[in-house]
Amino acid sequence: MTRGGVERGVHVDIAVVTGSAGLIGGAAVRRFAPSFDLVVGIDNGMRQEFFGPAGSVARGLAEAERVPNYRHHRVDVRDQGAVDAVLRTWGPDVRLVVHAAGQPSRVWAEGQPLTDFGVNALGAVTVLDSVRRHCRDAVFALVSTAKVYGDVPDALPLVETATRWELDPAHPFHEHGVDESIRLDRADRTFLGVSKLAADLAAQEHGRQLGMKVGVFRCGSVTGTGQAGVQAHGFVSHLVRTAVRGAPYRILGHGGKQVRDVLDARDLVEALWHFYLAPKPGAVYHLGGGRARSASVLELIARYEHLTGREVVFDYSPRARFADPRWWISDTRAFRRDHPGWSPAHDLDDVLLALHRHWGGVEVAA
Numbered sequence: 449m450t451r452g453g454v455e456r457g458v459h460v461d462i463a464v465v466t467g468s469a470g471l472i473g474g475a476a477v478r479r480f481a482p483s484f485d486l487v488v489g490i491d492n493g494m495r496q497e498f499f500g501p502a503g504s505v506a507r508g509l510a511e512a513e514r515v516p517n518y519r520h521h522r523v524d525v526r527d528q529g530a531v532d533a534v535l536r537t538w539g540p541d542v543r544l545v546v547h548a549a550g551q552p553s554r555v556w557a558e559g560q561p562l563t564d565f566g567v568n569a570l571g572a573v574t575v576l577d578s579v580r581r582h583c584r585d586a587v588f589a590l591v592s593t594a595k596v597y598g599d600v601p602d603a604l605p606l607v608e609t610a611t612r613w614e615l616d617p618a619h620p621f622h623e624h625g626v627d628e629s630i631r632l633d634r635a636d637r638t639f640l641g642v643s644k645l646a647a648d649l650a651a652q653e654h655g656r657q658l659g660m661k662v663g664v665f666r667c668g669s670v671t672g673t674g675q676a677g678v679q680a681h682g683f684v685s686h687l688v689r690t691a692v693r694g695a696p697y698r699i700l701g702h703g704g705k706q707v708r709d710v711l712d713a714r715d716l717v718e719a720l721w722h723f724y725l726a727p728k729p730g731a732v733y734h735l736g737g738g739r740a741r742s743a744s745v746l747e748l749i750a751r752y753e754h755l756t757g758r759e760v761v762f763d764y765s766p767r768a769r770f771a772d773p774r775w776w777i778s779d780t781r782a783f784r785r786d787h788p789g790w791s792p793a794h795d796l797d798d799v800l801l802a803l804h805r806h807w808g809g810v811e812v813a814a
């Protein structure tokens with residue numbers, strides 16, 4: 449592999465983004481391109497293999513490739529030789545690595561745990577190991593997930609209201625959401641939770657034991673126009689996509705009152721930028737939209753209908769997904785204490801309207 453016109457010894461600052469055709473990786477490419485000489489992307493387009501044509505990231509790849517200082521490598525993160533060749537090529541010029549390649553669906557993982565574990569756990573360790581050998585001073589951000597906790601949040605004292613499950617107001621997590629002190633053990637977790645937790649722990653170890661500048665970001669529901677939302681992953685994008693098409697959206701269990709906090713991928717990558725400027729090796733943060741950007745599925749549908757004047761057709765299946773918690777809101781105060789300059793810029797309405805336009809919905813007055 450060559451440096452394609454960039455001579456050895458010529459100083460360049462490089463960001464490497466895995467999963468660069470996907471939602472979070474794509475947002476990272478666009479955010480970091482103006483701040484680095486070069487953004488090197490790794491993605492093998494595997495989302496389509498997971499979810500079929502509706503999961504294709506061809507559009508995301510085309511968008512990344514329009515970025516002038518972007519170079520793409522169609523590489524599988526499980527392929528140690530190929531990943532190593534990319535990182536060896538750029539070596540210590542790499543300042544930042546965002547690892548966002550992954551299999552993101554609990555449903556898909558249930559059918560193929562071996563592949564899921566390979567992509568999520570071994571893939572992460574493969575990338576970490578190459579970074580360790582070729583650019584160990586780089587800041588490394590692992591996009592992890594609140595799904596590592598499995599159904600633990602369901603043990604919190606929840607109450608059912610007309611439109612959502614809600615945490616008992618007397619509970620310390622009520623106001624700001626769940627902080628990093630929540631337990632990990634004694635959980636139904638899903639195979640996805642297992643593979644993501646393995647990656648999460650391995651990344652922490654590279655920070656704690658080896659002193660690498662690794663940060664782990666356990667995200668809630670991240671969405672944005674770069675998401676190829678499907679039933680098995682990316683519920684906000686999928687909901688708007690089906691609504692625009694007039695197709696029925698399927699709600700799975702919990703009365704449609706399950707609560708998630710939603711974060712625009714642009715706000716997530718902005719947080720990664722703040723971490724890059726002041727990294728804390730081995731840090732683990734919850735990162736999500738927080739209470740202000742939280743909604744149940746029913747509330748999200750109502751909000752979308754209000755914003756667009758369009759009725760959402762849905763059907764309801766009473767069987768919830770395995771280990772699917774009724775309530776999750778991320779407490780982001782630990783991250784904001786370390787990085788006081790960050791706060792999300794996009795609210796739920798922005799997110800819904802951007803998705804509506806993206807999926808070809810009729811323009812609505814702001």
Ligand SMILES: NC(=O)c1ccc[n+]([C@@H]2O[C@H](COP(=O)([O-])OP(=O)(O)OC[C@H]3O[C@@H](n4cnc5c(N)ncnc54)[C@H](O)[C@@H]3O)[C@@H](O)[C@H]2O)c1
Nearest residue numbers: 467470471472492493494495524525549550552593667670
């Ligand atoms: N979107 C969310 O709500 C959310 C929340 C928490 C954590 N995460 C995690 O963040 C990561 C990125 O999520 P996303 O929403 O951007 O997903 P995404 O599916 O949009 O992007 C992931 C990208 O990785 C690529 N990829 C998959 N397997 C690969 C492999 N073996 N080699 C190289 N590339 C591969 C896919 O083609 C895709 O472009 C995932 O690991 C996911 O679990 C996502």
